[in-house]
Amino acid sequence: MSYNTENIRNIALAGHAGAGKTTLFEALLHAGGVIQTPGSVERGTTQSDTDAQEKARGHSIDSAIASIDRDGCHINLIDTAGYADFRGGSLAAFAAVETVAVVVNAAIGIEHGTRRMMEHARQRGLARVLVINRIDTEGTRLPALVDALREEFGPECLPVNLPAQGGKAVLDCFFQADGETDFSSLAAAHQQIIDQVVEINEATMGAYLDRGEASLSREQLHDAFEQCLREGHLVPICFVSARSGAGVPELLDLAGRLLPNPAEGNPPPFLNGEGEPVTVNPDPRQHVIADVFKIVNDPFVGKLGVFRVWQGTIRRDTQLFVDDSRKPFKVGHLFRLNGKAHEEIEQAIPGDIAAVAKVEEIHFDAVLHDSHEEDRIHLAPMAFPQPMFGLALTPRHKGQEQKLSQALARLAEEDPCLRTEHHKELNETVVRGLSELHLKVMVERMRERYGVEVDTHPPRIAYRETIAGRADGHHRHKKQTGGAGQFGEVFLRVEPLERGGGFEFVDEVKGGVIPNQFLPAIEKGVRQAMETGAVAGYPMQDVRVTVYDGKYHPVDSKEVAFISAGKKAFMDAVGKARPIVLEPIVDVEVAIPESSVGDVTGSLAGKRARIMGTDTQRGGEILIRAQAPLAELTDYPTELKSMTGGQGRYSLDLSHYEPVPPPVQKQLAEAWKPHVEED
Numbered sequence: 001m002s003y004n005t006e007n008i009r010n011i012a013l014a015g016h017a018g019a020g021k022t023t024l025f026e027a028l029l030h031a032g033g034v035i036q037t038p039g040s041v042e043r044g045t046t047q048s049d050t051d052a053q054e055k056a057r058g059h060s061i062d063s064a065i066a067s068i069d070r071d072g073c074h075i076n077l078i079d080t081a082g083y084a085d086f087r088g089g090s091l092a093a094f095a096a097v098e099t100v101a102v103v104v105n106a107a108i109g110i111e112h113g114t115r116r117m118m119e120h121a122r123q124r125g126l127a128r129v130l131v132i133n134r135i136d137t138e139g140t141r142l143p144a145l146v147d148a149l150r151e152e153f154g155p156e157c158l159p160v161n162l163p164a165q166g167g168k169a170v171l172d173c174f175f176q177a178d179g180e181t182d183f184s185s186l187a188a189a190h191q192q193i194i195d196q197v198v199e200i201n202e203a204t205m206g207a208y209l210d211r212g213e214a215s216l217s218r219e220q221l222h223d224a225f226e227q228c229l230r231e232g233h234l235v236p237i238c239f240v241s242a243r244s245g246a247g248v249p250e251l252l253d254l255a256g257r258l259l260p261n262p263a264e265g266n267p268p269p270f271l272n273g274e275g276e277p278v279t280v281n282p283d284p285r286q287h288v289i290a291d292v293f294k295i296v297n298d299p300f301v302g303k304l305g306v307f308r309v310w311q312g313t314i315r316r317d318t319q320l321f322v323d324d325s326r327k328p329f330k331v332g333h334l335f336r337l338n339g340k341a342h343e344e345i346e347q348a349i350p351g352d353i354a355a356v357a358k359v360e361e362i363h364f365d366a367v368l369h370d371s372h373e374e375d376r377i378h379l380a381p382m383a384f385p386q387p388m389f390g391l392a393l394t395p396r397h398k399g400q401e402q403k404l405s406q407a408l409a410r411l412a413e414e415d416p417c418l419r420t421e422h423h424k425e426l427n428e429t430v431v432r433g434l435s436e437l438h439l440k441v442m443v444e445r446m447r448e449r450y451g452v453e454v455d456t457h458p459p460r461i462a463y464r465e466t467i468a469g470r471a472d473g474h475h476r477h478k479k480q481t482g483g484a485g486q487f488g489e490v491f492l493r494v495e496p497l498e499r500g501g502g503f504e505f506v507d508e509v510k511g512g513v514i515p516n517q518f519l520p521a522i523e524k525g526v527r528q529a530m531e532t533g534a535v536a537g538y539p540m541q542d543v544r545v546t547v548y549d550g551k552y553h554p555v556d557s558k559e560v561a562f563i564s565a566g567k568k569a570f571m572d573a574v575g576k577a578r579p580i581v582l583e584p585i586v587d588v589e590v591a592i593p594e595s596s597v598g599d600v601t602g603s604l605a606g607k608r609a610r611i612m613g614t615d616t617q618r619g620g621e622i623l624i625r626a627q628a629p630l631a632e633l634t635d636y637p638t639e640l641k642s643m644t645g646g647q648g649r650y651s652l653d654l655s656h657y658e659p660v661p662p663p664v665q666k667q668l669a670e671a672w673k674p675h676v677e678e679d
Contacts, residue, residue, distance in 0.1 A: 003074040005262050005282050008351035009255045010076045010308070012063075012093045013131075014121070015103035016113030017082030020133040022048050022060055024103060024242040025079040031248045032068030032075070034338065047339030048079040052448055053441050061086050061441060062414075063093045063294065065306065065337040065353060073256035076353045082113055084651040085435040088417030091120055091382055092364070095293045096308035096353055098265030099127040099229075099255075106132050106140045110152055112589060112623065112651070118153055124382070125266040127229035127259060129236050130157060131251065136167030136241045143183045146237060153235060156228075158193045160236040160258075161250055162186060170239050170247040174225075174258075175218070193234075197224045200233050225258050230266055262351030268310060273376035280310045280377075282350035288312030288320065290348075290368040291379045295413045298357075299449070301342060303413075304335070305362035306355045312370065314354065315347040320368045322361045324376060329359050364416055386654035387419050387432040388586055388630055391439045392459040394429075400452055404429065407450035411442055418442060430459040435652070436637050461631045463538040463668065464582040464657055470495040473573025476551075477565040488561035490514070490522055490569040491549035494577050497542040499657060503530065506546040514550040514562075521559040522547055525566030534574040536581050536668035541657075545570060581665045582657035584630040590640065591623050592648040599643045600624060607632035627655055631664075 013021040026038035039046035044055035048064030060081040068075040080090035100121035161170040162181040171179045173189040198208040228234035240247035270278045294306035319328040335342040335355040348354035408420045419432040433439045479486040505523045530540040609628035640648040
């Protein structure tokens with residue numbers, strides 16, 4: 001290994017679909033000497049889009065990793081998916097990098113995905129770089145795009161280089177102060193970014209004001225630049241043409257000279273078992289701490305856990321633990337990933353991205369460590385979008401139920417935004433994802449990878465239940481069967497929590513009328529009742545349950561008796577506490593041609609939607625923001641396609657839960673009655 005932690009750069013390429021991230025990924029690998037010829041998205045020959053679905057669809061679905069060794073610098077690049085349907089893997093990659101390079105299509109400008117990824121990176125405290133791609137496209141108005149970026153994301157967005165020769169080249173304006181560019185004075189751009197950088201700390205600013213720029217060394221400018229990135233005081237703008245290669249070597253130079261290394265980025269948000277911040281030190285001599293940010297089920301090498309090393313050194317034959325497991329595993333093979341290729345390496349130091357194979361205990365977001373002092377440390381969880389779209393699945397061929405279950409488990413391991421559920425009362429397996437496309441790709445992968453074919457139909461909407469009032473409940477469970485009987489009596493109170501409050505179980509039993517060993521049984525009974533609901537068969541939430549009285553028998557009282565008493569006392573209280581059904585309300589963003597605005601807003605209004613606002617995008621596209629019940633959007637993809645001639649697109653994110661209208665609750669309750677009567 002010819003590099004240390006200070007030489008590592010970890011960069012994720014992110015942005016809207018179609019911005020050219022994968023083409024840029026190829027161009028960077030080519031400029032870095034990793035590949036002889038850049039691959040083509042159209043021909044399906046890229047290093048990153050190797051999955052059959054990616055090749056067939058012509059866009060990324062999973063994140064891909066490759067590394068470049070150039071001028072003593074080791075650059076780990078992660079190419080992420082641009083479609084919002086697959087952003088779970090994109091966001092997961094943010095946990096492994098110091099810098100996010102958000103790629104913008106010069107011909108289109110700021111898009112929805114641009115905003116999303118800039119905001120996610122900002123919230124995570126990552127350095128951000130805006131990379132304007134396709135600068136040689138005829139008719140692009142690059143000065144106007146720079147102005148739009150600064151208006152959208154702040155005046156801290158400043159060019160560090162500028163296009164020249166009609167987009168065939170770029171000129172550095174951070175270290176260079178003269179030259180001919182396509183749209184701006186290089187000297188003026190140089191002065192603007194130097195002024196922005198030097199004001200970050202008093203020492204640099206003082207030297208600059210007293211003795212001028214010539215008094216500042218490149219090291220001082222680098223340190224100030226890096227501090228600006230860390231504190232969000234500067235978002236560099238770079239210009240490239242991934243197709244022609246213009247600006248690509250300069251982007252690699254920028255990474256090596258100015259972007260933060262693992263010791264310079266903002267400290268990762270690690271927490272201990274009590275939720276308190278923990279400092280992780282990028283020291284190769286410390287105990288190992290690594291975070292798994294990607295799982296790959298490879299048909300040749302088995303299950304791969306891809307991780308970022310934050311502390312210590314992982315070597316082949318190292319004994320590692322997964323989370324709080326007391327059984328270690330041995331690192332038999334240590335890999336570096338370059339697209340689909342796996343290169344064996346001897347060790348991984350702090351800042352490295354590497355992988356281990358065939359360790360079944362590894363899972364997404366697992367912490368790998370070599371000392372039980374670290375077995376409760378974990379990376380603060382990221383805010384992934386909630387999977388709201390659902391498909392109910394039935395194996396097309398008899399006897400494949402187990403195979404279906406295993407395939408779903410493997411796919412869910414790889415995707416943090418894929419959930420599987422099994423509804424016992426309906427004998428229905430449901431998979432939930434971010435969109436219709438997300439689930440369609442999952443179903444096709446299940447067929448291609450695991451040979452499982454399924455029939456699909458819409459599942460039940462993920463309604464929830466809660467209560468609107470406070471009430472008391474009581475139940476005495478008494479059963480005599482000849483020998484020792486069963487006895488347990490419970491008095492409890494239920495009351496609503498604020499929306500999103502979850503569940504609270506409170507013990508207010510006095511005088512030992514219910515021994516402490518039976519309280520967990522009562523809670524278990526309550527939780528069982530909450531799983532099946534009280535109105536329409538949906539899980540309950542936002543409820544506080546307080547047990548305050550009861551009775552027990554020194555011989556006949558058993559755990560099973562208090563489970564039953566707790567369950568039925570809870571149902572008794574809920575029935576008097578004005579139970580209500582809650583429906584998921586989603587934030588909807590619909591991008592459409594201007595000519596379709598009337599049809600689309602009218603359609604949304606008919607779906608009980610609230611229009612929150614509209615924005616005009618570059619090129620005249622209209623973005624409509626609304627909130628709507630998810631239940632009203634089950635056929636929306638087809639409707640939107642019809643209304644916009646196939647030009648509309650949309651995304652959903654869970655916002656909150658609201659009570660359903662009374663007629664809807666009545667309808668749901670009536671539909672559930674036959675199931676209750678069967679029980």
